[in-house]
Amino acid sequence: MKTGYLIDMDGVIYRENQLIPGAxxxxxxxxxxxxxxLFLTNNxxxxxxxxxxxxNHLGIHGLSARHFYTSALNTADFLGETDPGCxxxxxxxxxxxxxxxxxxxxxxxxRPHYVVVGEGATTMEKLGKAHECIEHGARLLAxxxxxxxxxxxxxxxxGAGATAAFLEASTGRRAYYLGKPNGYMFHRARRKLAELALxxxxxxxxxxxxxxxxxxxxxxxxxxxxxxxxxxxxLEDLGDYVYQPTRILQSVADLTEEVRTGKxxxxxxxPVFADNAAHGGRFGHRHQTDIxxxxxxxxxxxxxx
Numbered sequence: 001m002k003t004g005y006l007i008d009m010d011g012v013i014y015r016e017n018q019l020i021p022g023a024x025x026x027x028x029x030x031x032x033x034x035x036x037x038l039f040l041t042n043n044x045x046x047x048x049x050x051x052x053x054x055x056n057h058l059g060i061h062g063l064s065a066r067h068f069y070t071s072a073l074n075t076a077d078f079l080g081e082t083d084p085g086c087x088x089x090x091x092x093x094x095x096x097x098x099x100x101x102x103x104x105x106x107x108x109x110x111r112p113h114y115v116v117v118g119e120g121a122t123t124m125e126k127l128g129k130a131h132e133c134i135e136h137g138a139r140l141l142a143x144x145x146x147x148x149x150x151x152x153x154x155x156x157x158x159g160a161g162a163t164a165a166f167l168e169a170s171t172g173r174r175a176y177y178l179g180k181p182n183g184y185m186f187h188r189a190r191r192k193l194a195e196l197a198l199x200x201x202x203x204x205x206x207x208x209x210x211x212x213x214x215x216x217x218x219x220x221x222x223x224x225x226x227x228x229x230x231x232x233x234x235l236e237d238l239g240d241y242v243y244q245p246t247r248i249l250q251s252v253a254d255l256t257e258e259v260r261t262g263k264x265x266x267x268x269x270x271p272v273f274a275d276n277a278a279h280g281g282r283f284g285h286r287h288q289t290d291i292x293x294x295x296x297x298x299x300x301x302x303x304x305x
Contacts (some may be wrong), residue, residue: 046070
């Protein structure tokens, strides 16, 4: 069975400026076997070229811009498809500006059709201008719904969702959120994956570390989903969610041999979950009633609304 992978980046391939152990071997195995894959990220700040360079510096070589699909590209695709000829006022960084420019979507600080919010620092002056544009009829669009994003295990940063929430509060208008878990992101990503594979893979799998974006989006798109525990989600967190991943892995390293041989692993999860065989060989674990969920404190809202 031909399998193609959509792969989140932060928490799956790297954390801050360190590769997650085994990630380079996993990517190398996919390249060596011709396995189609596409990195899928909600971060709208970098361009695909930026991401290819970053991974090259971290030790993953041989990638090009075609291997990456960002929420900025998704936003540009959405506007280009649904409202060609529109104009935008942008709060965001280079990746978003470049994606919109490539789609010939013009910047307009006077009467834009949309205020588009992405990742990156902003100012009260820009927020004030965005507020004014929305009051004059512009629609509010965010590249992704992440209220916060992990930088390392000890540090986070505000996300596009938080900036959009500010404008929602100040204007009383609701934003439309693209990126994961929006179905349009997965629809477009699967189309790009098919282009890379020169045909639709028989099985498309989303690999991610975040339940609210990666796993939820895959479930709603009718895809298989593999949760890795190398990022923002811990095993005891799964009891908080009605939807569940198809498989739970320690990291993408657990898939390397499977990709190399083309054979599904005898263990359907990583070795730490080897007791899975005792439960009829089902994929993954189901933790709807996990007792840890009742006493584990949640210091902040989920990454998405």
